[in-house]
Amino acid sequence: xxxxxxxxxxxxxxxxxxxxxxxxxxxxxxxxxxxxxxxxxxxxxxxxxxxxxxxxxxxxxxxxxxxxxxxxxxxxxxxxxxxxxxxxxxxxxxxxxxxxxxxxxxxxxxxxxxxxxxxxxxxxxxxxxxxxxxxxxxxxxxxxxxxxxxxxxxxxxxxxxxxxxxxxxxxxxxxxxxxxxxxxxxxxxxxxxx
Amino acid sequence: xxxxxxxxxxxxxxxxxxxxxxxxxxxxxxxxxxxxxxxxxxxxxxxxxxxxxxxxxxxxxxxxxxxxxxxxxxxxxxxxxxxxxxxxxxxxxxxxxxxxxxxxxxxxxxxxxxxxxxxxxxxxxxxxxxxxxxxxxxxxxxxxxxxxxxxxxxxxxxxxxxxxxxxxxxxxxxxxxxxxxxxxxxxxxxxxxxxxxxxxxxxxxxxxxxxxxxxxxxxxxxxxxxxxxxxxxxxxxxxxxxxxxxxxxxxxxxxxxxxxxxxxx
Numbered sequence: 001x002x003x004x005x006x007x008x009x010x011x012x013x014x015x016x017x018x019x020x021x022x023x024x025x026x027x028x029x030x031x032x033x034x035x036x037x038x039x040x041x042x043x044x045x046x047x048x049x050x051x052x053x054x055x056x057x058x059x060x061x062x063x064x065x066x067x068x069x070x071x072x073x074x075x076x077x078x079x080x081x082x083x084x085x086x087x088x089x090x091x092x093x094x095x096x097x098x099x100x101x102x103x104x105x106x107x108x109x110x111x112x113x114x115x116x117x118x119x120x121x122x123x124x125x126x127x128x129x130x131x132x133x134x135x136x137x138x139x140x141x142x143x144x145x146x147x148x149x150x151x152x153x154x155x156x157x158x159x160x161x162x163x164x165x166x167x168x169x170x171x172x173x174x175x176x177x178x179x180x181x182x183x184x185x186x187x188x189x190x191x192x193x194x
Numbered sequence: 195x196x197x198x199x200x201x202x203x204x205x206x207x208x209x210x211x212x213x214x215x216x217x218x219x220x221x222x223x224x225x226x227x228x229x230x231x232x233x234x235x236x237x238x239x240x241x242x243x244x245x246x247x248x249x250x251x252x253x254x255x256x257x258x259x260x261x262x263x264x265x266x267x268x269x270x271x272x273x274x275x276x277x278x279x280x281x282x283x284x285x286x287x288x289x290x291x292x293x294x295x296x297x298x299x300x301x302x303x304x305x306x307x308x309x310x311x312x313x314x315x316x317x318x319x320x321x322x323x324x325x326x327x328x329x330x331x332x333x334x335x336x337x338x339x340x341x342x343x344x345x346x347x348x349x350x351x352x353x354x355x356x357x358x359x360x361x362x363x364x365x366x367x368x369x370x371x372x373x374x375x376x377x378x379x380x381x382x383x384x385x386x387x388x389x390x391x392x393x394x395x396x397x398x399x400x401x402x403x404x405x406x407x408x409x410x411x412x413x414x415x416x417x418x419x420x421x422x423x424x425x426x427x428x429x430x431x432x433x434x435x436x437x438x439x440x441x442x443x444x445x446x447x448x449x450x451x452x453x454x455x456x457x458x459x
Contacts, residue, residue: 071316073349075308082309110348 001174003136004034004045005164006103006116007148008129009157012185013105013114016161016194017045018136018176035182037189038064042080042106043182047133048121049099056091056100060084077106081117081125089123097121101133107184114185132164139171140164154183162194209330220329223338223359226285231271232372232406233282235342236382236399237354241392241423242344244282245399246271247372247407248416257415267435272418276301278311278431279345280420284372285359286338293339297321311431314345318355318363326361336360340371344422346431352422368398374406381405392423397448404450412445412452414438 004017021029035045036057044060046053063083068074075083081104091098102119118124118131130144131137147160161181169175181194212218231247248270266274275281275297283290300320304312321341328334336359343355356371357363368386370378381402390398399419404412419436436444445451 071313071319073313073316076310076348079308079310083307086307 001135001172001176002047003132003134003140003168003172003176004047004101004103005132005136005140005144005161006045006105006130007144007157007160008105008114008116008150009152009154010150011107011112011114012154012157012183013043013107013116014154014157014161014181014183015043015045015103015105016165016179016181017047018134019178019180020176021050023050030178033180035180036061037182038080038104039068039074039106040188041074041109041184042077043104043184043189044084045103045133046100048101052098053100056088056098060087074109076108076110077104077115077117078108078127080104080106081115081119081127085117085119085123085125088119088121092121092123103131103133105184107186109186112186135172136164136168136176139167143167154185158192158194165194209332209334217329217360220336220360223285223336224340226338227340227359227372228375230284230340230372232370232374232378232403233271233284233340233342234368234370234378234382234399234403234406235282235344235354235356235366236368236386236390236395237344237352237366238390238392238395240352241395241421242280242346242352242354243392243395243399244272244280244342244344244420244422245403246282246284246418247403248418249373263435263437266433267420267437269418269435272420272435274433274435275317275343276305276312276345277433278347278422279314279317279343280422280433280435282342282344282418282420284340289337290339290341293321293325293337293341296324311347313347313349314343314353314355315350315365317345318343318357322357322361322363324361325357325359329360342369342371344420346422346424370402370406374408378402378406392421396421396444400445400448400450404452410452412450414441414445417441417445419444 006015015035017034019032021032038061046057099121105116107114118126118128130148132140143163182191231249233246236243273281273294301312329336340358354366368382419441422433425432
Protein backbone atom coordinates (compact mmCIF):
# COMPACT_ATOMS: atom_id res chain seq x y z
CA UNK A 1 0.00 0.00 0.00
CA UNK A 2 1.01 3.57 -0.63
CA UNK A 3 3.95 4.73 1.45
CA UNK A 4 6.32 7.67 1.38
CA UNK A 5 9.21 8.67 3.65
CA UNK A 6 11.45 11.71 3.89
CA UNK A 7 14.31 12.73 6.14
CA UNK A 8 16.78 15.57 6.44
CA UNK A 9 20.49 15.34 7.14
CA UNK A 10 23.55 17.57 6.97
CA UNK A 11 22.77 19.77 3.96
CA UNK A 12 20.30 17.45 2.21
CA UNK A 13 16.77 16.04 2.19
CA UNK A 14 15.99 12.49 0.99
CA UNK A 15 12.48 11.75 -0.23
CA UNK A 16 11.34 8.24 -1.09
CA UNK A 17 8.02 6.96 -2.33
CA UNK A 18 6.78 3.54 -3.46
CA UNK A 19 6.14 3.09 -7.20
CA UNK A 20 2.82 1.25 -7.28
CA UNK A 21 -0.32 2.63 -8.87
CA UNK A 22 -3.20 0.58 -7.53
CA UNK A 23 -6.92 0.52 -8.15
CA UNK A 24 -8.99 -1.37 -5.62
CA UNK A 25 -7.08 -4.62 -4.97
CA UNK A 26 -5.30 -4.58 -8.33
CA UNK A 27 -1.79 -3.26 -8.97
CA UNK A 28 -2.10 -1.40 -12.26
CA UNK A 29 1.51 -0.29 -12.54
CA UNK A 30 4.73 -0.75 -10.58
CA UNK A 31 6.96 2.00 -11.99
CA UNK A 32 5.03 5.17 -11.18
CA UNK A 33 7.26 8.08 -10.13
CA UNK A 34 5.50 9.85 -7.26
CA UNK A 35 8.34 12.22 -6.35
CA UNK A 36 8.28 15.37 -8.46
CA UNK A 37 11.05 17.92 -8.85
CA UNK A 38 9.29 21.29 -8.53
CA UNK A 39 12.39 23.33 -9.21
CA UNK A 40 16.18 23.17 -9.14
CA UNK A 41 16.19 22.73 -5.34
CA UNK A 42 12.69 21.49 -4.52
CA UNK A 43 11.16 18.00 -4.33
CA UNK A 44 7.63 16.84 -3.55
CA UNK A 45 6.26 13.35 -2.88
CA UNK A 46 2.53 13.06 -3.48
CA UNK A 47 0.10 10.35 -2.43
CA UNK A 48 -3.64 9.98 -1.97
CA UNK A 49 -6.55 9.80 -4.39
CA UNK A 50 -5.22 8.65 -7.80
CA UNK A 51 -5.79 11.39 -10.37
CA UNK A 52 -5.94 14.13 -7.74
CA UNK A 53 -2.32 13.52 -6.87
CA UNK A 54 -0.89 14.05 -10.33
CA UNK A 55 -3.29 16.88 -11.18
CA UNK A 56 -2.40 18.76 -8.00
CA UNK A 57 1.34 18.05 -8.31
CA UNK A 58 1.39 19.42 -11.86
CA UNK A 59 -0.65 22.45 -10.80
CA UNK A 60 1.92 23.19 -8.09
CA UNK A 61 4.87 22.54 -10.41
CA UNK A 62 3.61 24.96 -13.05
CA UNK A 63 2.67 27.69 -10.59
CA UNK A 64 6.11 27.58 -9.02
CA UNK A 65 7.69 27.68 -12.48
CA UNK A 66 5.46 30.64 -13.41
CA UNK A 67 6.56 32.51 -10.29
CA UNK A 68 10.20 31.96 -11.31
CA UNK A 69 9.61 33.17 -14.85
CA UNK A 70 7.59 36.22 -13.79
CA UNK A 71 9.83 37.44 -11.01
CA UNK A 72 13.23 35.95 -11.83
CA UNK A 73 13.31 34.93 -8.19
CA UNK A 74 13.02 31.36 -6.93
CA UNK A 75 10.67 30.57 -4.05
CA UNK A 76 12.38 29.36 -0.91
CA UNK A 77 11.26 25.91 0.34
CA UNK A 78 9.37 27.61 3.17
CA UNK A 79 7.55 30.01 0.82
CA UNK A 80 6.69 27.21 -1.62
CA UNK A 81 5.36 25.02 1.21
CA UNK A 82 3.25 27.89 2.55
CA UNK A 83 1.78 28.46 -0.90
CA UNK A 84 1.03 24.75 -1.37
CA UNK A 85 -0.57 24.54 2.07
CA UNK A 86 -2.80 27.50 1.30
CA UNK A 87 -3.80 25.97 -2.05
CA UNK A 88 -4.85 22.76 -0.29
CA UNK A 89 -6.70 24.67 2.43
CA UNK A 90 -8.61 26.64 -0.21
CA UNK A 91 -9.29 23.45 -2.16
CA UNK A 92 -10.66 21.75 0.98
CA UNK A 93 -13.26 24.50 1.29
CA UNK A 94 -14.31 24.26 -2.36
CA UNK A 95 -16.89 21.98 -3.96
CA UNK A 96 -14.25 19.51 -5.20
CA UNK A 97 -11.37 19.28 -2.76
CA UNK A 98 -8.12 17.52 -3.67
CA UNK A 99 -7.28 14.58 -1.42
CA UNK A 100 -3.54 14.70 -1.64
CA UNK A 101 -0.89 14.19 1.03
CA UNK A 102 2.55 15.64 0.48
CA UNK A 103 6.11 15.63 1.68
CA UNK A 104 7.86 18.73 0.44
CA UNK A 105 11.61 18.99 0.81
CA UNK A 106 14.06 21.54 -0.48
CA UNK A 107 17.42 23.16 -0.07
CA UNK A 108 17.36 26.85 0.83
CA UNK A 109 20.30 28.15 -1.23
CA UNK A 110 20.82 31.61 0.36
CA UNK A 111 20.49 30.22 3.91
CA UNK A 112 22.42 27.02 2.99
CA UNK A 113 20.06 24.71 4.89
CA UNK A 114 17.68 21.86 4.07
CA UNK A 115 13.98 22.02 4.97
CA UNK A 116 11.25 19.38 5.03
CA UNK A 117 7.51 19.96 5.34
CA UNK A 118 4.80 17.43 6.10
CA UNK A 119 1.48 18.46 4.54
CA UNK A 120 -1.84 16.59 4.44
CA UNK A 121 -5.07 16.99 2.45
CA UNK A 122 -6.69 19.04 5.26
CA UNK A 123 -4.07 21.74 4.83
CA UNK A 124 -2.08 20.79 7.92
CA UNK A 125 1.54 21.78 7.59
CA UNK A 126 4.43 21.13 9.87
CA UNK A 127 8.16 21.55 9.41
CA UNK A 128 9.75 18.25 10.45
CA UNK A 129 13.21 16.63 10.59
CA UNK A 130 11.65 13.49 9.07
CA UNK A 131 8.17 12.44 8.04
CA UNK A 132 6.08 9.76 6.39
CA UNK A 133 2.66 9.21 4.85
CA UNK A 134 0.58 6.08 4.32
CA UNK A 135 0.56 2.72 6.08
CA UNK A 136 4.36 2.60 6.05
CA UNK A 137 4.43 5.58 8.41
CA UNK A 138 3.24 3.39 11.32
CA UNK A 139 6.44 1.34 11.05
CA UNK A 140 8.86 4.01 9.85
CA UNK A 141 8.26 6.80 12.36
CA UNK A 142 9.43 4.83 15.40
CA UNK A 143 12.57 3.80 13.51
CA UNK A 144 13.20 7.39 12.46
CA UNK A 145 12.68 8.50 16.08
CA UNK A 146 15.42 6.11 17.09
CA UNK A 147 17.90 6.45 14.21
CA UNK A 148 17.46 9.91 12.68
CA UNK A 149 20.41 12.24 13.05
CA UNK A 150 20.14 15.78 11.64
CA UNK A 151 23.92 15.90 11.15
CA UNK A 152 24.18 12.54 9.40
CA UNK A 153 26.09 12.23 6.12
CA UNK A 154 24.21 11.23 2.98
CA UNK A 155 25.39 7.60 3.34
CA UNK A 156 24.09 7.44 6.93
CA UNK A 157 20.82 9.02 5.84
CA UNK A 158 20.37 6.43 3.10
CA UNK A 159 21.13 3.67 5.61
CA UNK A 160 18.36 4.99 7.90
CA UNK A 161 15.97 5.12 4.95
CA UNK A 162 16.85 1.49 4.11
CA UNK A 163 15.92 0.46 7.64
CA UNK A 164 12.48 1.98 7.09
CA UNK A 165 12.02 0.30 3.73
CA UNK A 166 13.14 -3.09 5.12
CA UNK A 167 10.86 -2.81 8.15
CA UNK A 168 7.85 -2.02 5.96
CA UNK A 169 8.76 -4.95 3.67
CA UNK A 170 8.93 -7.23 6.71
CA UNK A 171 5.78 -6.18 8.60
CA UNK A 172 3.20 -4.64 6.25
CA UNK A 173 0.85 -7.22 4.74
CA UNK A 174 0.77 -5.69 1.28
CA UNK A 175 4.14 -4.04 1.12
CA UNK A 176 5.40 -2.13 -1.91
CA UNK A 177 8.12 -3.82 -3.94
CA UNK A 178 9.97 -0.80 -5.32
CA UNK A 179 10.76 2.79 -4.31
CA UNK A 180 11.99 5.90 -6.08
CA UNK A 181 14.46 7.78 -3.95
CA UNK A 182 15.49 11.36 -4.67
CA UNK A 183 17.91 13.68 -2.93
CA UNK A 184 18.04 17.46 -2.92
CA UNK A 185 21.12 19.34 -1.71
CA UNK A 186 23.27 22.32 -2.72
CA UNK A 187 23.95 20.72 -6.12
CA UNK A 188 20.24 20.32 -6.89
CA UNK A 189 17.93 17.37 -7.34
CA UNK A 190 18.98 13.84 -8.32
CA UNK A 191 17.61 10.31 -8.21
CA UNK A 192 19.58 7.63 -6.41
CA UNK A 193 19.42 3.84 -6.25
CA UNK A 194 19.02 2.11 -2.89
CA UNK B 195 -23.39 62.54 -29.93
CA UNK B 196 -21.40 65.68 -29.46
CA UNK B 197 -21.27 65.09 -25.71
CA UNK B 198 -19.85 61.60 -26.23
CA UNK B 199 -17.24 62.91 -28.61
CA UNK B 200 -16.25 65.57 -26.09
CA UNK B 201 -16.09 63.05 -23.27
CA UNK B 202 -13.86 60.68 -25.17
CA UNK B 203 -11.67 63.62 -26.07
CA UNK B 204 -11.25 64.56 -22.42
CA UNK B 205 -10.96 60.97 -21.28
CA UNK B 206 -8.49 60.21 -24.04
CA UNK B 207 -6.24 63.16 -23.37
CA UNK B 208 -4.32 61.49 -20.55
CA UNK B 209 -3.42 58.34 -22.39
CA UNK B 210 -2.76 59.26 -25.98
CA UNK B 211 0.50 59.79 -27.81
CA UNK B 212 1.21 63.22 -29.22
CA UNK B 213 2.00 63.44 -32.98
CA UNK B 214 5.69 63.53 -32.01
CA UNK B 215 5.25 60.22 -30.23
CA UNK B 216 5.35 61.50 -26.65
CA UNK B 217 3.08 61.05 -23.67
CA UNK B 218 2.82 64.57 -22.32
CA UNK B 219 0.95 63.77 -19.11
CA UNK B 220 3.77 61.52 -17.99
CA UNK B 221 6.37 64.11 -18.88
CA UNK B 222 4.41 66.75 -16.96
CA UNK B 223 4.22 64.43 -13.96
CA UNK B 224 7.99 63.92 -14.07
CA UNK B 225 8.47 67.67 -14.38
CA UNK B 226 6.32 68.21 -11.27
CA UNK B 227 8.49 65.74 -9.38
CA UNK B 228 11.71 67.48 -10.35
CA UNK B 229 10.51 70.46 -8.28
CA UNK B 230 9.56 68.33 -5.26
CA UNK B 231 11.71 67.89 -2.17
CA UNK B 232 14.91 65.90 -2.79
CA UNK B 233 15.02 62.22 -1.84
CA UNK B 234 18.39 60.53 -1.86
CA UNK B 235 19.40 56.91 -1.43
CA UNK B 236 22.76 55.17 -1.13
CA UNK B 237 23.31 51.41 -1.20
CA UNK B 238 26.11 50.22 1.05
CA UNK B 239 27.71 46.82 1.62
CA UNK B 240 25.89 46.30 4.93
CA UNK B 241 22.76 48.43 4.51
CA UNK B 242 20.88 51.16 2.67
CA UNK B 243 20.55 54.84 3.63
CA UNK B 244 17.68 57.16 2.66
CA UNK B 245 17.27 60.88 3.26
CA UNK B 246 14.51 63.27 2.23
CA UNK B 247 14.04 66.99 2.19
CA UNK B 248 10.80 68.38 3.55
CA UNK B 249 9.87 71.35 1.35
CA UNK B 250 6.99 73.14 3.01
CA UNK B 251 7.71 74.34 6.48
CA UNK B 252 6.67 77.41 8.27
CA UNK B 253 6.51 78.69 11.78
CA UNK B 254 2.75 78.24 11.92
CA UNK B 255 2.57 74.61 10.77
CA UNK B 256 1.63 72.53 13.79
CA UNK B 257 4.15 69.70 14.02
CA UNK B 258 3.44 68.65 17.61
CA UNK B 259 1.54 65.59 16.36
CA UNK B 260 4.40 64.57 14.06
CA UNK B 261 6.98 64.16 16.84
CA UNK B 262 6.47 60.42 17.24
CA UNK B 263 5.82 59.76 13.54
CA UNK B 264 3.48 57.20 11.97
CA UNK B 265 3.86 53.43 11.57
CA UNK B 266 7.47 52.47 12.30
CA UNK B 267 8.40 56.14 12.72
CA UNK B 268 7.13 57.10 9.26
CA UNK B 269 7.17 60.81 8.58
CA UNK B 270 6.05 63.01 5.72
CA UNK B 271 8.32 61.58 3.01
CA UNK B 272 9.87 58.39 4.38
CA UNK B 273 7.60 55.43 5.11
CA UNK B 274 7.96 51.89 6.33
CA UNK B 275 6.35 49.81 3.54
CA UNK B 276 7.09 46.45 5.16
CA UNK B 277 9.48 45.26 7.85
CA UNK B 278 12.16 44.85 5.13
CA UNK B 279 11.46 47.84 2.86
CA UNK B 280 11.59 51.60 3.43
CA UNK B 281 10.12 53.93 0.82
CA UNK B 282 11.01 57.55 0.13
CA UNK B 283 8.59 59.63 -1.95
CA UNK B 284 8.90 62.73 -4.11
CA UNK B 285 5.87 64.39 -5.66
CA UNK B 286 2.25 64.84 -4.77
CA UNK B 287 1.72 63.80 -1.15
CA UNK B 288 -1.89 62.73 -1.71
CA UNK B 289 -0.95 60.43 -4.60
CA UNK B 290 1.96 59.11 -2.57
CA UNK B 291 -0.29 58.22 0.36
CA UNK B 292 -2.46 56.12 -1.91
CA UNK B 293 0.59 54.33 -3.39
CA UNK B 294 2.01 53.63 0.05
CA UNK B 295 -1.30 52.19 1.14
CA UNK B 296 -1.22 49.88 -1.89
CA UNK B 297 2.40 48.92 -1.28
CA UNK B 298 1.65 47.94 2.30
CA UNK B 299 -1.36 45.89 1.18
CA UNK B 300 0.71 44.10 -1.48
CA UNK B 301 3.40 43.31 1.09
CA UNK B 302 0.92 41.95 3.62
CA UNK B 303 -0.82 39.84 0.99
CA UNK B 304 2.54 38.31 0.04
CA UNK B 305 3.20 37.57 3.71
CA UNK B 306 -0.18 35.84 3.97
CA UNK B 307 0.39 33.66 0.90
CA UNK B 308 4.07 32.77 1.25
CA UNK B 309 4.72 33.34 4.95
CA UNK B 310 7.82 35.42 4.17
CA UNK B 311 8.66 39.09 3.65
CA UNK B 312 8.09 40.22 0.08
CA UNK B 313 11.30 40.40 -1.99
CA UNK B 314 12.17 44.03 -2.72
CA UNK B 315 12.05 43.81 -6.52
CA UNK B 316 8.66 42.08 -6.46
CA UNK B 317 7.16 44.85 -4.34
CA UNK B 318 8.67 47.47 -6.66
CA UNK B 319 7.41 45.63 -9.72
CA UNK B 320 3.89 45.21 -8.36
CA UNK B 321 3.63 48.90 -7.50
CA UNK B 322 4.98 49.80 -10.96
CA UNK B 323 2.36 47.56 -12.61
CA UNK B 324 -0.22 49.78 -10.97
CA UNK B 325 1.53 53.03 -11.92
CA UNK B 326 1.74 51.81 -15.53
CA UNK B 327 -1.98 51.01 -15.53
CA UNK B 328 -2.71 54.65 -14.82
CA UNK B 329 -0.83 55.72 -17.96
CA UNK B 330 -2.87 53.52 -20.26
CA UNK B 331 -6.48 53.32 -19.16
CA UNK B 332 -8.99 56.02 -20.05
CA UNK B 333 -10.03 58.86 -17.81
CA UNK B 334 -7.11 58.58 -15.43
CA UNK B 335 -4.03 60.63 -14.83
CA UNK B 336 -0.69 59.13 -13.84
CA UNK B 337 0.51 59.17 -10.23
CA UNK B 338 2.63 62.27 -9.71
CA UNK B 339 5.07 60.36 -7.59
CA UNK B 340 8.58 58.94 -7.85
CA UNK B 341 9.72 56.54 -5.17
CA UNK B 342 12.95 55.17 -3.81
CA UNK B 343 12.74 51.70 -2.27
CA UNK B 344 15.45 50.66 0.17
CA UNK B 345 15.11 47.02 1.07
CA UNK B 346 16.55 43.65 1.93
CA UNK B 347 15.71 40.07 0.97
CA UNK B 348 17.72 36.90 1.55
CA UNK B 349 18.32 36.11 -2.15
CA UNK B 350 19.60 39.47 -3.45
CA UNK B 351 20.34 41.09 -0.05
CA UNK B 352 20.42 44.92 0.14
CA UNK B 353 18.84 46.75 -2.79
CA UNK B 354 17.89 50.26 -3.85
CA UNK B 355 15.24 50.86 -6.51
CA UNK B 356 13.74 53.91 -8.13
CA UNK B 357 10.37 54.09 -9.87
CA UNK B 358 8.80 56.97 -11.80
CA UNK B 359 5.23 57.89 -12.90
CA UNK B 360 5.48 55.92 -16.15
CA UNK B 361 5.93 52.69 -14.21
CA UNK B 362 9.59 52.30 -15.16
CA UNK B 363 11.83 51.05 -12.42
CA UNK B 364 15.56 50.47 -12.06
CA UNK B 365 18.07 49.39 -9.44
CA UNK B 366 20.79 51.76 -8.25
CA UNK B 367 23.93 51.94 -6.10
CA UNK B 368 23.15 55.57 -5.32
CA UNK B 369 20.50 57.83 -6.76
CA UNK B 370 18.44 60.91 -6.16
CA UNK B 371 14.97 62.17 -7.13
CA UNK B 372 13.30 65.55 -6.76
CA UNK B 373 14.76 69.05 -6.90
CA UNK B 374 18.44 69.37 -7.84
CA UNK B 375 18.68 65.66 -8.59
CA UNK B 376 21.23 66.37 -11.33
CA UNK B 377 23.62 68.11 -8.93
CA UNK B 378 23.16 65.41 -6.32
CA UNK B 379 23.73 62.61 -8.82
CA UNK B 380 26.98 64.08 -10.09
CA UNK B 381 28.16 64.53 -6.48
CA UNK B 382 27.25 60.91 -5.77
CA UNK B 383 29.03 59.74 -8.93
CA UNK B 384 32.22 61.45 -7.74
CA UNK B 385 32.11 60.24 -4.15
CA UNK B 386 30.52 56.76 -4.29
CA UNK B 387 32.81 53.82 -3.70
CA UNK B 388 31.71 50.26 -4.43
CA UNK B 389 32.59 48.82 -1.03
CA UNK B 390 31.15 51.71 1.02
CA UNK B 391 29.85 50.82 4.49
CA UNK B 392 26.72 52.16 6.17
CA UNK B 393 28.57 54.49 8.52
CA UNK B 394 30.32 56.17 5.57
CA UNK B 395 27.13 56.11 3.48
CA UNK B 396 25.34 58.07 6.24
CA UNK B 397 28.03 60.75 6.05
CA UNK B 398 27.91 60.80 2.24
CA UNK B 399 24.12 61.15 2.18
CA UNK B 400 24.13 63.99 4.69
CA UNK B 401 26.96 65.84 2.94
CA UNK B 402 25.24 65.61 -0.45
CA UNK B 403 21.93 66.64 1.10
CA UNK B 404 23.48 69.68 2.78
CA UNK B 405 25.00 70.76 -0.56
CA UNK B 406 21.88 70.24 -2.69
CA UNK B 407 19.26 71.66 -0.35
CA UNK B 408 19.10 75.35 -1.15
CA UNK B 409 18.33 76.41 2.38
CA UNK B 410 20.43 78.06 5.00
CA UNK B 411 19.25 75.67 7.68
CA UNK B 412 19.71 71.94 8.06
CA UNK B 413 17.84 70.27 10.86
CA UNK B 414 15.04 67.86 11.67
CA UNK B 415 12.41 70.38 10.50
CA UNK B 416 13.80 70.12 6.95
CA UNK B 417 15.21 66.59 6.85
CA UNK B 418 13.99 63.02 7.16
CA UNK B 419 16.40 60.17 7.48
CA UNK B 420 16.30 56.35 7.55
CA UNK B 421 18.70 53.42 7.54
CA UNK B 422 18.04 49.75 6.77
CA UNK B 423 20.57 47.29 8.19
CA UNK B 424 20.66 43.71 9.41
CA UNK B 425 20.14 43.08 13.09
CA UNK B 426 23.42 41.43 14.16
CA UNK B 427 21.57 39.07 16.55
CA UNK B 428 18.51 37.95 14.61
CA UNK B 429 20.01 38.42 11.09
CA UNK B 430 16.68 39.97 10.12
CA UNK B 431 16.40 43.36 8.40
CA UNK B 432 16.11 46.28 10.79
CA UNK B 433 14.51 49.45 9.45
CA UNK B 434 15.25 52.56 11.43
CA UNK B 435 13.45 55.77 10.56
CA UNK B 436 15.08 58.52 12.61
CA UNK B 437 12.98 60.63 14.94
CA UNK B 438 13.43 64.43 14.82
CA UNK B 439 15.63 64.51 17.93
CA UNK B 440 17.82 61.71 16.53
CA UNK B 441 18.24 63.57 13.23
CA UNK B 442 19.41 66.69 15.06
CA UNK B 443 21.84 64.62 17.12
CA UNK B 444 23.15 62.95 13.96
CA UNK B 445 23.66 66.26 12.14
CA UNK B 446 25.43 67.62 15.21
CA UNK B 447 27.80 64.66 15.29
CA UNK B 448 28.54 64.99 11.56
CA UNK B 449 29.14 68.73 12.06
CA UNK B 450 26.49 69.68 9.51
CA UNK B 451 23.86 71.29 11.71
CA UNK B 452 22.90 74.69 10.44
CA UNK B 453 20.62 76.75 12.68
CA UNK B 454 18.29 79.54 11.70
CA UNK B 455 17.59 82.13 14.38
CA UNK B 456 14.14 82.82 12.97
CA UNK B 457 13.02 79.20 13.35
CA UNK B 458 13.90 79.07 17.02
CA UNK B 459 10.95 78.98 19.37
